[in-house]
Amino acid sequence: MSVARDIPSGNRTDPAADPRPVLVTGGAGFIGSNLADRLAGEGHRVIVYDAMTRPGVERNLAWLQSRHPDRIDHVQADIRDAARLAACIRDAKVVFHMAAQVAVTTSLVEPVEDLQVNLIGTVNLLEALRARGDGTPLVFASTNKVYGDLADLDFQLAEEAYLPTDAGVRGHGIAETRPLDFHTPYGCSKGAADQYVLDYARSYGVPTAVLRMSCIYGQRQMGTEDQGWVAHFLIRALKGQQITLFGDGCQVRDILDVSNAVDAYLGAWKRIDAVSGRAFNLGGGPANAVSLRQLLDFVGQIIDRPVDVAYSDWRAGDQRYFVADTRAVDAALGLSPKVDWRDGVTRLAQWLAAEGGINLPVGNPALAQSA
Secondary structure (H helix, E strand, O other): OOOOOOOOOOOOOOHHHOOOOEEEEOOOOHHHHHHHHHHHHOOOOEEEEOOOOOOOHHHHHHHHHHHOOOOEEEEOOOOOOHHHHHHHHOOOOEEEEOOOOOOHHHHHHOHHHHHHHHHHHHHHHHHHHHHHOOOOOEEEEEEHHHHOOOOOOOEEEOOOOEEEOOHHHHHHOEOOOOOOOOOHHHHHHHHHHHHHHHHHHHHHOOOEEEEEEOEEEOOOOOOOOOOOHHHHHHHHHHOOOOEEEEOOOOOEEEEEEHHHHHHHHHHHHHOHHHHOOEEEEEOOOHHHEEEHHHHHHHHHHHHOOOOOEEEEOOOOOOOOEEOEOOHHHHHHHOOOOOOOHHHHHHHHHHHHHHHHOOOOOOOOHHHHHOO
């Protein structure tokens, strides 16, 4: 896996001309595999560092290897294995850190493991990069959960969706100036990792950037009740199974197509010298804000029948509203317009139906509109 090191590690003027590999931790996961696919398609060699513990990642890895047989190297290892991690970082020209324990519910049951994976694993990465000392950049996948439950905001209920009464928040979303407020072990572990990544830029000069993601959805997402809720809703609806909403279902999220998320990660790498040490909120923004109930109404249009819905109690740390103010990330990274959520959700439904051998209604206007 070693390559020639005759190109200075700090030379980022033309990343495509640098033959060294890109390291993507969690590269067989949903966002990681989409990112690895884009990188390999652009001619980069990619090390997919993944413990392969989540259901469905084997299919993602096989898909990557079939599409890019000469550009995908897989290392099956845990992010907590500092020695294996350091060996993989040795020749990498950039690190995209996607590996994580991703479920709030799991963190409440196993807080120590959540801490070890999300925080200690991240510090392992940072220490390996600090030891190299040559300016190899790191782009970190953080979360909107670093802002807590936003309980201080006042909301009004309109058309089955919570909307902030504050005109600025309602018009633009939650900005990076929002104070951090870690809730649940997951929020604490990801939030602490977020701050370590930023501080290694400040204290040690390691070029880093943080993307605090809202809800990302798209192809290769095999969602569960705990994580990847857009795909989870679609999978269950396509199979005619009941969907449980925790709370009243009027929670609002700004959902972002994974292609736009990949654009942001690559943009952060491309402009790392300008954005090092900065954190950005990344989501669909106000134009792609939708409540859970509204999304399920649209899913019902796609499958041409009502979705079977049940309700349960609110979950710990659940936000009634989160919409990212994307003005800073859009400007800093020069991002393209975002995929409209209706188009993206329809395409995901079509992909999931094809994967599951499920026929969608013929002549459905909702499908024709997004074709």
